[in-house]
Amino acid sequence: MTSLFDSYQLGGLRLPNRIVMAPMTRARATMDGLATASMATYYAQRATAGLIVTEGIYPSLQGQSNPGGPGLASDAQAEAWRPVTDAVHANGGRIVAQLMHSGRVGHEEVAGYLPVAPSAVALPTPVFTPTGPKQAPVPRALTLAEIPGEVQSYVDAARRAIDAGFDGVELHGANGYLIQQFLSSSANQRTDAYGGTIEGRIRFAVEAAAATADAIGADRVGIRLSPGGTVQGIVEDEMPELYGALFAELARLDLSYVDVLATAEPELLIALRKAWPNTFILNPGGQISPSPSTLADGERWLAEGADLIGYGRAYLGNPDLVERFRTGAPLREVGHETWYQGGDTGYIDYPSHQY
Numbered sequence: 001m002t003s004l005f006d007s008y009q010l011g012g013l014r015l016p017n018r019i020v021m022a023p024m025t026r027a028r029a030t031m032d033g034l035a036t037a038s039m040a041t042y043y044a045q046r047a048t049a050g051l052i053v054t055e056g057i058y059p060s061l062q063g064q065s066n067p068g069g070p071g072l073a074s075d076a077q078a079e080a081w082r083p084v085t086d087a088v089h090a091n092g093g094r095i096v097a098q099l100m101h102s103g104r105v106g107h108e109e110v111a112g113y114l115p116v117a118p119s120a121v122a123l124p125t126p127v128f129t130p131t132g133p134k135q136a137p138v139p140r141a142l143t144l145a146e147i148p149g150e151v152q153s154y155v156d157a158a159r160r161a162i163d164a165g166f167d168g169v170e171l172h173g174a175n176g177y178l179i180q181q182f183l184s185s186s187a188n189q190r191t192d193a194y195g196g197t198i199e200g201r202i203r204f205a206v207e208a209a210a211a212t213a214d215a216i217g218a219d220r221v222g223i224r225l226s227p228g229g230t231v232q233g234i235v236e237d238e239m240p241e242l243y244g245a246l247f248a249e250l251a252r253l254d255l256s257y258v259d260v261l262a263t264a265e266p267e268l269l270i271a272l273r274k275a276w277p278n279t280f281i282l283n284p285g286g287q288i289s290p291s292p293s294t295l296a297d298g299e300r301w302l303a304e305g306a307d308l309i310g311y312g313r314a315y316l317g318n319p320d321l322v323e324r325f326r327t328g329a330p331l332r333e334v335g336h337e338t339w340y341q342g343g344d345t346g347y348i349d350y351p352s353h354q355y
């Protein structure tokens with residue numbers, strides 16, 4: 001039986017185990033969106049993961065979501081990532097950049113722009129701003145002529161990521177950000193080729209993935225998806241058919257992997273697994289279930305056919321998670337207070353387990 005500690009070949013990357021550090025926003029970049037020395041330390045401490053997926057990174061200034069988020073929107077931001085990728089590689093790890101365009105999950109006070117989205121439908125929940133949580137503004141609906149520019153923003157950021165030494169990129173198509181806004185029938189009320197039917201709603205995701213794969217190679221591009229996930233006001237009509245069609249189109253692109261959150265019934269997730277020809281990452285904790293994904297969750301999903309297992313919260317306080325799982329050492333739990341507070345406390349001050 002496959003174990004979390006078996007190695008795995010992910011495209012050109014040899015992973016020493018099947019444990020993936022899931023993407024987690026930590027809001028520790030400079031206000032200019034530059035990665036910092038502390039971020040290099042944080043990721044390098046976790047380099048024994050089979051694969052690290054970074055926190056969400058904005059591909060364009062327009063796509064910024066929260067204060068303290070890092071970018072790949074300029075060459076200066078790309079250069080700031082170089083010490084991070086170097087530090088992870090020096091510790092024997094592998095790291096891909098999660099490209100997260102906020103769409104309507106943003107605010108003028110963060111980005112300097114009114115958020116753009118498929119339609120002028122406001123997020124029903126508050127967003128982070130430098131002066132605290134605020135009601136999300138009504139976004140500006142993208143015109144048909146603007147959509148290729150948004151697709152291009154993923155391509156440009158992906159090229160910068162490769163230049164900065166990342167091993168690949170993951171498009172953030174989950175959790176209610178721009179790509180899932182297009183998939184949604186609540187956030188997307190368009191009547192043109194990018195809305196309405198299933199074919200219309202998946203078009204933006206497929207175009208972004210295809211263009212990114214063309215630019216840096218499909219074997220270096222993955223995509224994160226949360227089928228049926230409802231955070232950030234998302235409703236997806238005809239959800240099983242929507243994801244069936246999306247997976248079929250993405251499979252034609254020969255993308256490296258899908259990174260799927262357990263946001264749907266296991267039967268549907270297993271059907272998606274069977275329909276997907278390449279690597280299937282499963283994050284058991286979905287969109288933050290009451291308790292973090294466990295070793296047993298991971299083993300169960302490996303037995304159901306997942307290739308790799310994503311762990312989010314367990315990685316916050318346990319940089320040596322792989323070794324703790326292997327030896328049965330206790331896991332340190334980390335409270336919400338330090339998730340997004342900035343600074344080194346609750347970030348790089350968790351030691352490995354002393355045996």
Ligand SMILES: Cc1cc2nc3c(=O)[nH]c(=O)nc-3n(C[C@H](O)[C@H](O)[C@H](O)COP(=O)(O)O)c2cc1C
Nearest residue numbers: 022023024025056285286288292293311312313339
């Ligand atoms: C502090 C924090 C920040 C997160 N930021 C992101 C993010 O930037 N991108 C993303 O796709 N998911 C993000 N997530 C979701 C996690 O990747 C993961 O799906 C979730 O925590 C459930 O898995 P777990 O039970 O293993 O923690 C975040 C989760 C946490 C706790």
